[in-house]
Amino acid sequence: MVGTLYYPEHAGPRPAVLVFSDILGIGDHSRERASRLAELGYIAFAADLHGNGQALSIPDALERLERYLETPEVTTGRGEAALARLREVPSVDPDRIASIGFCYGGMISLEMARRGAPLSAVVGFHSRLTTSNPDGARLIQGKVLACIGSEDPDVPADQRATFEAEMRAAGVDWQLHVYGGVYHAFTDWRCDAAGIPHFARYDAAADRRSWASMCALLGEAFAAED
Known part of the structure; x- marks a missing residue:
């Protein structure tokens, strides 16, 4: 598993952010987001999902997704391995790490939090909110933000309602932002080339608004631990 680490200009122990890509794997989108986080003063680790730091073709990625969904321990295992590696970086403050x-x-990111990972904050952009471990919400240690398009067929209203009930029951510090008229993959400028506008569309306003919400949450979560 070969990820990419991005450093800010400032030295010394710094807050850090794990960055997990979509199912295609590490690529231009996740690396660009990690680079932007470094510009904000965080150490950012664009984690590898599939090995050798490679992205997959869409057919290969969808086939891999089916297997991963059937074996959630693969999902959390790779995420936890990336977190463990990031915590070993000398300039990372291990008590101030988030995952997006x-x-x-x-x-x-959400499944890691449900397993009690020591994360100050967790942010999911157009990510599924379902889980095979709903009781794990009581183990969430940090703040949670989910940013979802109202028209995303992968995250329908009933899934959002179930997530809300799960977070409320566990007493989590959570937020759910729903962007009206917005579809899946709204942060990824590459998705329009796939030609599936009924499912995935880039939306510049939702991309900008969700990133701003994430920045506010990270600032709040890390400041609370100073």
Whole structure:
């Protein structure tokens, strides 16, 4: 598993952010987001999902997704391995680490939190909110933000309602932002080339608004632990 680490200009122990890509794997989108986080002063680790730091073709990624969904321990195992590696970086403050993810990567972040991973904050962008471990919400240690398009067929209203009930029952500090008229993969400018507008569309406004919400949450979560 070969990820990419991004450093800010400032030295010394810094807050850090894990960045998990969509099911295609590490690529331009996740690396660009990690680079932007470094510009904000965080150490950012764009984690590898499939091995050798490679992205997959869409058919290969969908086939891999089916297997991963049937074996959630693979999802959480790879996420936890990335977290363990990031915590070993000398300039990382191990008490101030967040995890963000896009689509499948957001599901990884949420599942890690449900397993009690020591994360200050978790953010999922257009990620599925379902889980095979709903009782795990009581183990969530940090703040949670899910950013979802109202028209995303992969995250319908009943799934959002179930997630809300799960978070409320566990007493989690959570937020769910729903962007009206927005579809799946709204942060990824590459998705329009796939030609499936009924499922996935880039939306510049939702991309900008969700990123701003994430920045506010990270600032709040890390400041609370100073």
